[in-house]
Amino acid sequence: xxxxxxxxxxxGTALALVLLENGHDVTLWSYTEAESxxxxxxxxxxxxxxxxxxxxxxxxxxxxxxxxxxxxxxxTPSFAVRTTARTVAPLLESGAVLVSVSKGIEKxxxxxxxxxxxxxxxxxxPIVALSGPSHAxxxxxxxxxxxxxxxxxxxxxxxxxxxFMNERFRVYASDDVVGVELGAALKNVIALCAGxxxxxxxxxxxxxxxxxxxxxxxxxxxxxxxxxxxxxAGLTGVGDLIVTCTSMHSRNRRCGILIGKxxxxxQAVKEIGAVVEGYYAAATARALAQKAGVEMPITEAAxxxxxxxxxxxxxxxxLMTRERKHELEDSWx
Ligand SMILES: NC(=O)c1ccc[n+]([C@@H]2O[C@H](COP(=O)([O-])OP(=O)(O)OC[C@H]3O[C@@H](n4cnc5c(N)ncnc54)[C@H](O)[C@@H]3O)[C@@H](O)[C@H]2O)c1
Numbered sequence: 001x002x003x004x005x006x007x008x009x010x011x012g013t014a015l016a017l018v019l020l021e022n023g024h025d026v027t028l029w030s031y032t033e034a035e036s037x038x039x040x041x042x043x044x045x046x047x048x049x050x051x052x053x054x055x056x057x058x059x060x061x062x063x064x065x066x067x068x069x070x071x072x073x074x075x076t077p078s079f080a081v082r083t084t085a086r087t088v089a090p091l092l093e094s095g096a097v098l099v100s101v102s103k104g105i106e107k108x109x110x111x112x113x114x115x116x117x118x119x120x121x122x123x124x125x126p127i128v129a130l131s132g133p134s135h136a137x138x139x140x141x142x143x144x145x146x147x148x149x150x151x152x153x154x155x156x157x158x159x160x161x162x163x164f165m166n167e168r169f170r171v172y173a174s175d176d177v178v179g180v181e182l183g184a185a186l187k188n189v190i191a192l193c194a195g196x197x198x199x200x201x202x203x204x205x206x207x208x209x210x211x212x213x214x215x216x217x218x219x220x221x222x223x224x225x226x227x228x229x230x231x232x233a234g235l236t237g238v239g240d241l242i243v244t245c246t247s248m249h250s251r252n253r254r255c256g257i258l259i260g261k262x263x264x265x266x267q268a269v270k271e272i273g274a275v276v277e278g279y280y281a282a283a284t285a286r287a288l289a290q291k292a293g294v295e296m297p298i299t300e301a302a303x304x305x306x307x308x309x310x311x312x313x314x315x316x317x318x319l320m321t322r323e324r325k326h327e328l329e330d331s332w333x
Contacts, residue, residue: 001163005030005073006084008039009274010047010136011077013099017140018169020057027065042138048053051140063087068145071097071163073130074117077275078104078185081113092125093184097156099128103184104277105284110291112181128224130179131184132235133243135250139169142264148169148236150180172235179227183218184299186285187267188252189302190214190277191244193272195253196312199260210298211245214325215297221285224292249319252278265306282306299320 005016008030016028030036036059039045043053053059066072066088074282076084081102092098098121100113109116114127121127132147139145149164149171151157157173165171174180190210198208218241219232231237243251253278258268268278282302290298301319304310326332 001025001066002268003071003073003163004069005025005075006046006088006100007031007065007068007075007077008035008059008078009075009077010045010140012073013039013045013048013053014136014139015073015101015130015164016057016073017051017053018164018166020054020187022163024165024221025058026056026162027060027069028053030059030061031062031080032198033061036114040223048136054126059185064091066091066093066096066265068093069096071099071160073099073101074113075101077108078102079275079282081283082106082116082120085117089121092121094124095126097126097128097159099160100181101130102277103131103188104281105182105185105288107280107284107303110284110288112178112185113175114181124257126151126153127183128160129184130154130160130171131180131240135241135243135247137249142168144170145169146172146235146239148172148180148234150172150177150236151172152177174231176228176231177232178225179222180236183232183234185277185281186218186221186299187214187237187241187244188276189216189282189285189299190241190278191250191252191275192256192259192278192282192306193298193302194245195204195250195258196257196260197254197316199257199258200312202259207245211241214298215241216331217294217298221292221294221296224289226296251276255279259305260312265309279306280300 004027006029007325022025097137129152147162149157161171251272285299286303301315
């Protein structure tokens, strides 16, 4: 199948290579001509060092590449997903499937990325979210990886599952698009917090508490927004949380480590060099939680540290000394 991958960062490139390996006619689109020129010249992406780009992979910065494609993958940072969808919309083949592989919630509208894409491309195009515990660096090295293809339309979810599946890349299909997208976006906030705890020199106990209570509040919001609780125990929930909170590949965690060591937030975000989705997700998740009337104390704490410069140590004392709770909200009812 003819497929374009829009966004030649680490993730777009790694996924383009999976599709190429599966025998598809793949074009990798770069946002700037300069970015595309580097890829053409070096046949390697600086974000994926040591992974050659085979001659068969077409490289361009011309959005006309989506013409005639059965599938278009959107792999930009979340803030650019809507504008990229808007740019390609008039060029799309009738019925072409859009695949969102970015992780985030739209900042100004608080919409999921598939909802933002739907507003731009209209009813004629099925939309799929492809997400899960997956570092580009590892997919680039063909490390066995499992993700989820989620869509309201079963045929679209299964089409994307078939296109990407191979012996190193396993894809499960799901109909819980909201659950999959929220798990993916909100775990970045918890990963940032995990980094802050690491940067401050805390240990495994703190991280385990943060991850499990973080997942509890992510699921609380996800269910309030129509997701299924079981999805948060799956690859895009606990799976993605494990991968981002424990790895040095995670730029969210690395950014948190800098903040935990005392680097001011804006400087830490800048130092990472690529998009730190958790920084933006903290503000949007907080807004969504307030709208849904859902309690998200860790996300609130992250917001206070990231946007109001509150001292992480003080914030952790506040979290630890909140009024006592039951672990399961329906205990003894
Ligand atoms: N890197 C990973 O391991 C990984 C894994 C899963 C999901 N993701 C998600 O995929 C998305 C992209 O991640 P990445 O690591 O490839 O990011 P990146 O920062 O490496 O690259 C993103 C690409 O988008 C382009 N871009 C920047 N601004 C743009 C704009 N205004 N319009 C269009 N394109 C623009 C950049 O030029 C770059 O090619 C993020 O939402 C991320 O959370 C990343």
